[in-house]
Amino acid sequence: MADVKDFLMENVDAKPETREVKFPRFKAPFVIKSITEDENSVLQKQATTKTKDRQTRQITSSVDQSKYVDLLAAACVVSPELDNADLQKSWNSIADPVGLLKKMLKVGEYAELLNQIQDLCGFDLEDVDNLREEVKN
Numbered sequence: 001m002a003d004v005k006d007f008l009m010e011n012v013d014a015k016p017e018t019r020e021v022k023f024p025r026f027k028a029p030f031v032i033k034s035i036t037e038d039e040n041s042v043l044q045k046q047a048t049t050k051t052k053d054r055q056t057r058q059i060t061s062s063v064d065q066s067k068y069v070d071l072l073a074a075a076c077v078v079s080p081e082l083d084n085a086d087l088q089k090s091w092n093s094i095a096d097p098v099g100l101l102k103k104m105l106k107v108g109e110y111a112e113l114l115n116q117i118q119d120l121c122g123f124d125l126e127d128v129d130n131l132r133e134e135v136k137n
Contacts, residue, residue: 016035016036017033017034021113023105023112028079030077031079032077032117033078034122035075035121040121044063046068047064047068047071048063049064072117072121074097074098076121077097082100082101087100088100091103
């Protein structure tokens with residue numbers, strides 16, 4: 001049986017993992033990081049909409065999976081700094097880190113970046129791909 005001391009914060013490597021993702025069109029690699037479940041919950045809430053049924057007065061929540069994945073991508077990119085004003089101005093995407101990332105990357109590059117982020121964050125890629133297919137349909 002494990003000792004509880006093994007789980008104390010000071011005994012756990014709590015800093016986020018990072019990884020470089022290189023795309024041939026860019027001189028420097030993108031740097032991504034893993035996030036905690038606390039950070040992930042905030043992203044899920046941002047991508048969740050609540051609607052009230054007028055007849056039953058029931059409130060239902062639904063997560064916009066595309067929005068969630070986009071927010072996850074922006075939250076995990078460390079470099080380039082998506083909040084940098086010069087970078088945003090260059091790509092004509094002011095105050096929109098998600099939009100900036102989508103303007104910078106080609107479709108295949110964006111998909112590869114998402115795969116790397118999901119792998120780094122510990123998601124099972126098959127489950128995420130299945131979820132993506134469900135969202136498309």
